[in-house]
Amino acid sequence: MSDATALLSMQQLMLRYKTGKVALSGITMDISENSFVYLTGESGAGKSTLLQMFYGGLRPSSGKLSVQCVNMRTAQEGEIRMLRQRTGIIFQDHRLLFARTVFENIALPLRVQGWHIDKILPRVHKVLSFVGLGDRMWAYPAALSGGEQQRVAIARAIVTKSRVVLADEPTGNLDVETAQQIMDLLKAVNRSGSTVIMATHDLHLINEFPGRVITLHAGAMVADDL
Secondary structure: OOOOOOOEEEEEEEEEOOOOOEEEEEEEEEEOOOOEEEEEOOOOOOHHHHHHHHOOOOOOOEEEEEEOOEEOOOOOHHHHHHHHHOEEEEOOOOOOOOOOOHHHHHHHHHHHOOOOHHHHHHHHHHHHHHOOOOOOOOOOHHHOOHHHHHHHHHHHHHOOOOOEEEEEOOOOOOOHHHHHHHHHHHHHHHHOOOEEEEEOOOHHHHHHOOOEEEEEEOOEEEEEEO
């Protein structure tokens, strides 16, 4: 039974590509406010695909998907844009703009939302201090280490006070110590009030930083360890 108060709700969710390939099939679950959720499974299991559906990068073929009260099968583009303004996204490869400073990278979502520069400056400084990079505001991403670049990506994801933060293998390219530091930050983001949904295949991190673990296999959900 679906929980009407769930932040994200899925019932028999399916994604079938035009080629006929089924990427996701029969996924039914709810994710509540302030959760920390792992999506795990082998490469190609559907982890990244499911995350894309949570921000409207892909639309369901059938079944139900409600994200922050938005019906993702019928939502208009304007609704999807508004949803993305409430959603932070962190990629494995950061996807920073290397021709722009750290400040400009983080300020971009605020500019899109129409924030005035007088409010943008203190907000960017606050989130940079939160991720431990308060002194790197005017640096360029190329001058930062891989871990620091991922910290900038986290700051960008939370700068608009995102209700949901989606992280796709955020520690995949990092050494063990740096990965642990990134996990500490993501847990702090969760404690600050954001629901965090993270795709990962790193079972060591899952054991070290407990959360709800949803296991996918060949596009289907095969386990849900609350």
